[in-house]
Amino acid sequence: MTPGRTRRPGRGVSMADVARLAGVSSQTVSRVSTGHPGVVESTRLQVLTAMQQLGYRPNSAARALKRGEFRTLGVILFTLATTGNSRTVEAIAGYAAKEGYAITLIPVAVPTQDGVLGAFSRLGELAVDGIIVIMEVHLLDAANLNLPPGVQVVVVDSDAGDRYPVVDTDQADGARQAVRHLLELGHETVWHVTGPAESFASERRTQAWRRTLLEAGRAVPPVQRGDWSAESGYRAGLALVAEPECTAVFAANDQMALGLLRAFHERGRTVPQDVSIVGFDDIPDAGSFIPPLTTVHQDFAEVGRRCVQGLLRQIRNEPEGPGTVLVPTRLVLRASTAPPRRA
Incomplete structure (x- = not known):
């Protein structure tokens, strides 16, 4: 294929096709697609233009297998209806994105061990690097609940004791x-x-x-x-x-x-x-x-940040922080409180 021509539709577009159109090596295309910082800006724009012309989409699954990571965090929870859960998930998604991670959300309809283990299985099939579990209910207290071994886990709003890292509001x-x-x-x-x-x-x-x-x-x-x-x-x-x-x-x-x-x-x-x-x-x-x-x-923003931070620390094999992190609260005084009316 000569530079400047787009590929005919109907055939899969490869990294080599992009490299030929952009006039660079396949290694340079790989670096651009993974966001590697060591690429000259003019070259990066040249490669991105070639990708757009050809309709090239990087094979994220193949890259993940090669790197040994998927850049995705799973979140298991029972409901988004409560203020705490919805705002915590929002914060987790925001801080994960800052770290270059996406999130996959798996709701569990019934808070049982089978429900939680089923969610873990689904996340395993979807290929995630670690899992944040927003428990909220008395489930991890049960002696018979055993999460799959070898899975990087942080638990929110729970009483998991010493078994799993916990992040919660105080x-x-x-x-x-x-x-x-x-x-x-x-x-x-x-x-x-x-x-x-x-x-x-x-x-x-x-x-x-x-x-x-x-x-x-x-x-x-x-x-x-x-x-x-x-x-x-x-x-x-x-x-x-x-x-x-x-x-x-x-x-x-x-x-x-x-x-x-x-x-x-x-x-x-x-x-x-x-x-x-x-x-x-x-x-x-x-x-x-x-x-x-x-x-x-x-x-809630700090709870989300601590969740992502704790999970990434496990994923990266960095020194572990405290087993339980309590995020401080503060009283906000407004007009609904006053001294009692005296008789």
Whole structure:
């Protein structure tokens, strides 16, 4: 093929075809296709132009086998419906891309060992270099759960102990900050709307809420159970309206706090004059609630970065970091909390 002519359609285009059209060696074409930095810019543009003219697409699978890596990270999770999961996946994808990796997402419909192992099998067929598992539920506590040996794994929002590296938000400290803030404002105790019973995050926040009250010598009110949704927070709020002693509530996430705001508003209880409310997550809309919501900020971007960082450290056989990484939280003060109204 002479330079300047495009290849007739119908035949597969090879690296040698690109090299001939560009007037360079096949090794140079290979370096351009893999993003190798040691290529003169004018030569790189020449090769890219030839690739475009010929419709050449590098064989990523062949390159991966040759290098022994696929430049792809797998992510297994049970749902994208929750704020934490969706924002964590978004952060993982962003930081993976900065490192030159793509992600393959495998949702697991039912959180069972068979479901997780099935997801691992699918990711094995899709050829990934390592896997991030966003567990969220009580599964890795089960003694009979054994992930495939030899797989590079980082677990998010779990209690995997010493078996797997874990990255998580410091759920307990965030809950402590919320409860202490309300007690320091002068509230006698703090009521709580918790999340699903199977959630690690919900359990940690509830345990920290209870422990903080006990350490302060305060009464521990009965828990209202929610499911992370605003509707469940609304139902909990209707129950709490009937409790005249309830002047402060810590909701385990911002969506349930939104439901609480609606319930108290409908029943004539003003926030924060009659009832103070603190949420958890600091979702983008939290500052636009009426009133703007005091809440615990989770750094999902940092969680995603730590996940990718920890997994790449394993893949590259670099020294391992700590077995469990806790990303700090911070309390964001807005207008939904105030000292209790005095009789």
